[in-house]
Every structure is written in structure tokens, then in C-alpha cells.
Amino acid sequence: MDSSTSKGQFAGLVELAEVDSTNKELLRRLDSDTPEFFAVTADKQTAGLGRLGRNWVTEAGKSLAVSVLLRPTSRSQIDWITIMAGLALSSALEKHGLIVSLKWPNDLLVDGKKLSGILAEMVDLNTVVLGIGINIKPQEHSPDTATSLQELGLKMEKDELLEVIATELKSYWSRLTADSETAIAQLQAELLTRCGTLGTKVRAELPGGKNIYGVAVAIDETGRLIVETPEPVALAAADVWHLRN
Numbered sequence: 001m002d003s004s005t006s007k008g009q010f011a012g013l014v015e016l017a018e019v020d021s022t023n024k025e026l027l028r029r030l031d032s033d034t035p036e037f038f039a040v041t042a043d044k045q046t047a048g049l050g051r052l053g054r055n056w057v058t059e060a061g062k063s064l065a066v067s068v069l070l071r072p073t074s075r076s077q078i079d080w081i082t083i084m085a086g087l088a089l090s091s092a093l094e095k096h097g098l099i100v101s102l103k104w105p106n107d108l109l110v111d112g113k114k115l116s117g118i119l120a121e122m123v124d125l126n127t128v129v130l131g132i133g134i135n136i137k138p139q140e141h142s143p144d145t146a147t148s149l150q151e152l153g154l155k156m157e158k159d160e161l162l163e164v165i166a167t168e169l170k171s172y173w174s175r176l177t178a179d180s181e182t183a184i185a186q187l188q189a190e191l192l193t194r195c196g197t198l199g200t201k202v203r204a205e206l207p208g209g210k211n212i213y214g215v216a217v218a219i220d221e222t223g224r225l226i227v228e229t230p231e232p233v234a235l236a237a238a239d240v241w242h243l244r245n
């Protein structure tokens with residue numbers, strides 16, 4: 001099916017059998033009138049996107065790939081979109097009995113294996129495409145470091161999963177847009193229990209390739225990871241590896 005329907009939580013949902021990337025497809029369909037919570041999902045992505053041009057594997061019938069349009073109204077909302085989405089997904093999955101750990105800034109892990117990845121792409125200050133991938137079943141071409149809901153004992157079909165995460169996402173996003181300062185304080189508090197990066201020794205690879213080592217001690221009010229090296233360094237973007245303490 002290729003037409004947009006007003007399904008569940010969405011202001012319009014385009015459901016595709018196959019696409020290169022749902023983020024790219026949403027961008028192609030975007031115009032100035034496209035409403036918040038307009039979304040694109042696909043059963044299979046042929047060129048699913050990770051961060052920094054990396055690949056995200058989405059094989060037919062095995063994974064949820066969805067991109068949702070958000071219309072932020074302030075810089076602080078933009079700063080928190082990725083982390084907010086990770087916490088919303090964690091909360092949604094916990095309601096179904098699965099405890100996941102957030103690895104700053106955009107991974108959901110269980111026992112160190114990656115269940116879900118998030119890619120938020122900013123078009124302009126009022127337009128962000130939030131892409132979410134969640135593995136439902138094992139996939140032939142995903143890395144050894146991947147896991148899936150099925151392997152973790154959670155049986156959920158794609159439609160149900162989509163509805164469950166959309167409901168939670170909407171609730172978190174409403175709070176962030178209604179009163180950003182209060183919501184950010186709540187997100188920071190929630191990170192203390194849901195973010196496995198905090199209190200952990202990490203290696204952080206910065207966008208230029210430089211590595212820093214230290215203990216991740218906090219996430220500041222703009223969503224940056226604070227690593228003590230022992231001097232505190234604030235990271236806005238990096239790839240983080242948790243090291244043994």
C-alpha cells in the first residue's frame with residue numbers, strides 16, 4: 001500500500017513494502033504543510049541509514065523502520081529529540097516486560113547487543129525527521145552485535161509495536177513541547193536509571209576520529225555527554241564504547 005492513511009497516533013501514515021530509506025522517503029514527501037506526526041514506514045529498506053552515512057539493515061518482515069515528522073519550536077527541543085525518543089522507546093518496551101539500556105546518544109541495547117537505533121535529521125529549526133529502527137526478528141545481514149525482540153522473548157507484530165511506540169513517543173514529545181524546561185529535567189532524571197553510559201568508563205570517538213577515554217558522569221541540559229578525562233569534556237556528537245569498569 002502506498003497511500004497515506006490516518007492510522008492510530010499518526011497524522012498520516014505511508015506504508016511501503018520497500019524503500020531505500022524511510023527518512024529519505026519522508027524528506028521527499030515533505031512540504032511546508034506536512035503535519036507533525038506524519039510518518040513513513042517500510043517493510044524493507046534497501047539503503048537504511050545509520051549515522052555518518054553508515055548502513056542500517058532492515059530485511060522484509062523482520063524489522064520496524066519508521067520515520068516520523070516532528071515540528072520543534074525551540075532549539076532545546078531539537079537538542080533532546082534523539083534522547084527523548086530513546087527514553088520513549090525504552091519506556092514503551094518496559095511496559096511489555098523488556099528492560100533495555102540506552103547507550104548515549106542513540107542506541108537501545110540489551111546485554112550489550114543493539115536492538116534499536118535512532119537517526120534524527122534536522123531539515124530546519126522547525127522540521128526534524130525522526131527515524132527509528134527496531135529489530136523484531138533475527139536478520140541474515142545484521143551484525144553479530146545485533147539482537148531482536150524475538151531473541152529476547154518478546155513476541156510482537158510490527159503493527160502492534162508501531163502503535164505502542166507511537167503512543168509513548170507522542171506522550172514524551174507533548175511534554176517536551178508543552179514545557180521544555182520541566183520535561184528536560186524529567187528526562188535527565190530518567191536517564192539516571194535508563195542510560196547505561198552514565199557512570200561507565202568509555203572510549204568516545206569524536207567526529208574527526210580523535211579518541212578520548214574517561215568516565216561518563218552526566219548528560220547536561222543540552223543533551224551533551226560529560227566525560228571526565230579527568231578534565232570534564234562535553235560531547236555533542238561521538239561514537240561511544242562502554243569499557244569494563
Ligand code: BT5
Binds near residue numbers: 066106134
Ligand atoms: C543508528 O546509526 O543506529 C541509526 C539507525 C536508524 C535506522 C532508522 S530505520 C528508519 C529510519 N530510516 C533510515 O534510513 N534510518 C532510520 P548508528 O549509530 O550509526 O549505527 C549503525 C551501525 O549499527 C552499523 O554500522 C552497524 O554496525 C549496526 N547495525 C546496522 N544494522 C543493524 C541492525 N538492524 N541491528 C543492530 N545493529 C545494526
